[in-house]
Amino acid sequence: MRKKGGRKGEKMGRMPCCDKGEVKKGPWSLEEDKLLVDYITKNGIVTWRSLPKLAGLRRCGKSCRLRWTNYLRPDIKRGPLSSEEEQTVFQLHSLLGNKWASIASRLPGRTDNEIKNYWNSHLRKRIPKKVPNVQANSASESVETKSKSPSTNHAAEWESARVEADARMSMDPIILSDPTAFTDCDYFLPAWNSEPGESFQESKDFNQVACAVKVESDSVVTMQAEPTFTVSSTGASADQICKIEAEETTNTGSYSPDSYKQEKSSDITLDLLLDFPNDGEYLQYLQGDLNDN
DNA sequence: AAAGGCGTCAACCGCGGTTCC
């Protein structure tokens, strides 16, 4: 982890990523785009920091990376999102919160920045008004959860959302007859009770996470342990799956068993959730009537 | 027609995470 001290002999504070006086800021010109594309086409990307100099650009490396990944990359898909893409974004956002990069990774040709902008300007308004303080359950992670592993967070989010939805449903029968009173958590519940959701609940380590979450009140989540978990839709144990996954990746070069396992388990969870029927009742709000705005 | 408001989106900023030495 990079510390905030900076280089020896320099002032305290974060080191600037580039010389602010030397670099150009603001919109990119056609010439700059061409220089960047030409250079990357010929030489590929070595390091972003050195790229601007080598390409003859007066830009920060970071700016080059952003321009390339969000705009110039050849596989970028432009234009508005299709209804299928929108639905995927809705689904993933309800599960992941503002994890734009994760969401974008599931939409080929779309970038995190594009998804984020599209969400803020088009999709967010289609979601029914939420009850204050339960907003964006998965997005509003506490400091405690943020400091834990991704898989722990994920499991914690599942459980806290489920508990919240359960409570709301049992406490407030009005919700059931008023779609506008629904929160993400409420849509979450049917998912939780479906087959993949049950499979997730049965996973070996999830129970540990669930226990830790349940003892907390007011949906503030503090984890005591850092378990890993794996979801199986085939009945295989978590250990078995992890073993298989590890074996499958032996030719991939750099490989960290723990991080891979955690990432993979989140992926599997996502895959399961994305398998939920799109025409299900709990996803109807995703279809969003634009005229409602 | 002009001015102000609003929505959209490209780009920037700063922080956290990972990798390298």
Added chain:
DNA sequence: GGGAACCGCGGTTGACGCCTT
């Protein structure tokens, strides 16, 4: 093991165009 370099992410900003008054 620890510091430095670099990358990636999410939040925010600002320019610009369209709409409303």
